[in-house]
Amino acid sequence: KDYDTLVSEGFGLLQAVGKGSKHKPRLVTITYNGKDKDVAPIALVGKGITYDSGGYSIKTKNGMATMKFDMCGAANVVGIIEAASRLQLPVNIVGVLACAENMPSGEATRPGDIIIAMNGKSVEILNTDAEGRLVLCDTLCYVQKYYQPKAIIDVATLTGACVVALGHVRSAVFSND
Numbered sequence: 001k002d003y004d005t006l007v008s009e010g011f012g013l014l015q016a017v018g019k020g021s022k023h024k025p026r027l028v029t030i031t032y033n034g035k036d037k038d039v040a041p042i043a044l045v046g047k048g049i050t051y052d053s054g055g056y057s058i059k060t061k062n063g064m065a066t067m068k069f070d071m072c073g074a075a076n077v078v079g080i081i082e083a084a085s086r087l088q089l090p091v092n093i094v095g096v097l098a099c100a101e102n103m104p105s106g107e108a109t110r111p112g113d114i115i116i117a118m119n120g121k122s123v124e125i126l127n128t129d130a131e132g133r134l135v136l137c138d139t140l141c142y143v144q145k146y147y148q149p150k151a152i153i154d155v156a157t158l159t160g161a162c163v164v165a166l167g168h169v170r171s172a173v174f175s176n177d
Contacts, residue, residue: 001027012116013123013134018100020055020108025100027139032081032093041092043149044081045139047132047156048074048099055102055128056110073155074099094147098135102128118142132156
């Protein structure tokens with residue numbers, strides 16, 4: 001989905017993260033069908049922040065050096081779908097990539113702005129460097145609404161708080177099962 005489609009379909013949070021960049025946000029959907037089309041897919045949602053400066057809540061100079069890798073969740077989703085296709089796995093997969101560049105500019109979202117998410121809920125943006133949860137919120141709502149998947153796997157580099165909580169040798173996994 002291009003920027004105008006995101007606006008018309010109410011992806012307020014994805015728009016809010018990417019509107020400060022000259023490269024407007026996109027939502028990319030890739031499907032793999034290894035079973036009948038009526039079988040519910042597994043949804044893979046990937047965070048694709050192509051660069052994360054932190055927006056107006058700008059990162060430190062040391063914090064920005066690796067922020068080109070904030071798109072690794074989306075890259076992993078693409079790789080998983082490629083592998084499933086090559087292996088001809090008997091599963092349906094929908095991969096949805098929330099792609100944006102988080103930059104400050106005269107158009108960018110400011111701390112304190114209130115944005116309406118795709119599901120109609122209002123969200124106050126207190127820290128523009130919390131972009132991952134914002135783009136994933138709209139994307140998860142979209143996946144649930146349009147694909148009714150049997151499972152959703154969210155792949156994202158939401159590492160800051162996880163590193164504080166778990167250190168550098170463990171990964172965080174959140175589940176309702």
